[in-house]
Amino acid sequence: MGGGPAKEVLLIILPLPRPDALISRLQSHHPNLEIRFSQPPDSSSSSPTSPTDLYKDVTVLVTFSSLPPPSSAPLLDLLQLFSAGSNHISDTPLYRDTDITIATASGIHGPQIAEWAIMTSLVHSHKYKALYELQKAHRWGKKPAGEDPGEGENFRDVRDMVGARLGVLGYGSIGRQVARVGSAMGMEVVAFTAGRRDTEESKRDKGWVVPGTGDVEGRVPGEWWSGLDKGSLRRFLARDLDVLLVSVPLTEDTRGFLGKEEFEVLAKGSGEGRGGRKPFVVNIARGPIINQEELVEKLKDGTLGGAALDVTDPEPLPEDSELWDLKNVIVTPHVSGVGQAYTERAFELLDEQLRRREKGEKLLNVVQRKRGY
CATH class of the missing domain: 3.40.50.720 (NAD(P)-binding Rossmann-like Domain)
Structure with missing residues (x-):
């Protein structure tokens, strides 16, 4: 005798130690959201995959590029990238072969x-x-x-x-x-x-x-x-x-x-x-x-x-x-956007995205696949 909306599960996969304070703040703003955190297998933002069982009940995924095969994430409907662009994942099945909403972190850099x-x-x-x-x-x-x-x-x-x-x-x-x-x-x-x-x-x-x-x-x-x-x-x-x-x-x-x-x-x-x-x-x-x-x-x-x-x-x-x-x-070695404020600003953007999603409002920075960004 269920009733009520299905549980939302947010999975964050980032190549850094768990940012407890930022996650706690996010949780306080979205109490009905189950938040999980993981690191890529090699703790590198370039890691293309993670163990597929991580994704089975995930509805929102936050990452740089750690993506599952679409079949391993049947409930996923929002991929929030922590990068300014999406060209680095444009050849992945999740990008090419699904209509899952993809958004970038444009604006934080x-x-x-x-x-x-x-x-x-x-x-x-x-x-x-x-x-x-x-x-x-x-x-x-x-x-x-x-x-x-x-x-x-x-x-x-x-x-x-x-x-x-x-x-x-x-x-x-x-x-x-x-x-x-x-x-x-x-x-x-x-x-x-x-x-x-x-x-x-x-x-x-x-x-x-x-x-x-x-x-x-x-x-x-x-x-x-x-x-x-x-x-x-x-x-x-x-x-x-x-x-x-x-x-x-x-x-x-x-x-x-x-x-x-x-x-x-x-x-x-x-x-x-x-x-x-x-x-x-x-x-x-x-x-x-x-x-x-x-x-x-x-x-x-x-x-x-x-x-x-x-x-x-x-x-x-x-x-x-x-x-x-x-x-x-x-x-310089692709570091112009790297700094102490990066992660905090990315979480501020994520917070706003989740608020908009809960209210049914238009999301920010949604990638238009045909346009390429």
Whole structure:
């Protein structure tokens, strides 16, 4: 004589020690939810599977990529990823062969990644690599060219960011926070999106946002451009951009989106012609969005002023890659979004998702499989 709704079971699989305080807070907000916690077999976010009996009565799964075969999770109806994207699971049966709702953690990474993007841009524009070499050599840095590790850098020609033009290729949660910070520094922002954003409503950020960050209303950009074809992309790149932030998801449309021709358009349209900078490319998205071989070519021949790459193709970046040794390149090992606040913000997003689910409201960050994100 049952009666009442079926028990909801939330399974959290993460490569970290059980976050007791966060789980307790989540439980207090959702007392009718049974919460379980497990680690991947190898405690790595790249683990593709876990023992299948974990999933038999699970209705909500939270993970980076530890996924069951669909047959092992007959009650599952929500997969909440703790990653910003879903391309890393796009070839799995759960993604391809089911209609289980999949949502991402888009929105939690903005502050951390924006700081990385601005930091690396300033490291480049302020010639900090040369300054650091001088510090290591215990030199004040006022020697003629060739007499110190700074190679006689002229630090008087450093330009600040006031009036520089920031092109944001992909105006999602991360792009909006970079735009916010850049705008506060006096930069002019030009946004590029897949679809048109020609109304106030279409410019709004409808995802989860860390309070006090981002550009919820879409008011920061002075220009909006859109499209998924190379013609639209090149028209955007020709808009006198000094810094190009790559923050689009990796899809079939964006794979190889930026190559030699695009970098040449970017350089021709950059502020160099008005006494400004050669364009600086910042990639915090995914490595395959850029044709890496052609990027290296344009970094070496002076078409581009430099690049900051937190993602590469492939990853890890091979030890013999030329990128490691180019003076105008900053390479980091896909860590721009990693920080102490990551897990707490992800749980805040999860809390909101569960609240919406219980109320029958629209969930945040739901992946549209045909679109790819």
